[in-house]
Amino acid sequence: MSTATVAFLILGGLGVAVLALGLLGGELLHIGHPDVDGPVSVEAVAGFTGAFGFAGAIASELLGARTPGLIAAAAGVGVLAAAPTAWLALRLARAARNMPTDATPTRNDLVGSLGVVVTPISATGYGEVRVRLGGQPVKLYARSSAPIAAGAQIFVVEAVSDTSVIVEETQHVR
Structure with a gap:
């Protein structure tokens, strides 16, 4: 060489x-x-x-x-x-x-999401729900005015924080 x-x-x-x-x-x-x-x-x-x-x-x-x-x-x-x-x-x-990207999801994007209860939600405490945010599954703490069993479909009413939401049970939609 x-x-x-x-x-x-x-x-x-x-x-x-x-x-x-x-x-x-x-x-x-x-x-x-x-x-x-x-x-x-x-x-x-x-x-x-x-x-x-x-x-x-x-x-x-x-x-x-x-x-x-x-x-x-x-x-x-x-x-x-x-x-x-x-x-x-x-x-x-x-x-x-300079590649355009989607906006970063915020907790306001959680409101209106449908999800499923992972850990039962008691009337006085928190449970856990899984929703999709930006196409990705996200597990959050959840409260409700009434108890909700595991596996039930929910609707996010309010995002209290980045990791906590208030939900209501919905009928299973197919």
Whole structure:
């Protein structure tokens, strides 16, 4: 393995290290408005450096790069691979950061939910119910003005806290 190949591999490894930094959320040369990416994002630097290093190492080995001209040719191959990789890394990182997501469910979203009693609810104490919140099953403490047996279907009337609700028994709807 030539010295040029080792140097290219080190650059490729450096690109992987920069990618690890990018995954932690940092940015290099952040200029301008705080909500806008700087001219060079960590993801673009990682994509460019990694592709340049690894493509250059492959070309160096295939060309047997022992002369300055062949090393420059291997570096040219690295640049040809690195430019589109950096552009793609930048586009993918921006798409991931700007991806629309649903609002985080709150306890107000519990009101009106249907569920089932898991632990019987006594007239004076709490039991447990399971409802779906944001498509996920959630187990909550529940109170009711009348006792409700396990397995009964319930309707959430009020969300007292994030983990506690007031419920009423409903008829089993099919």
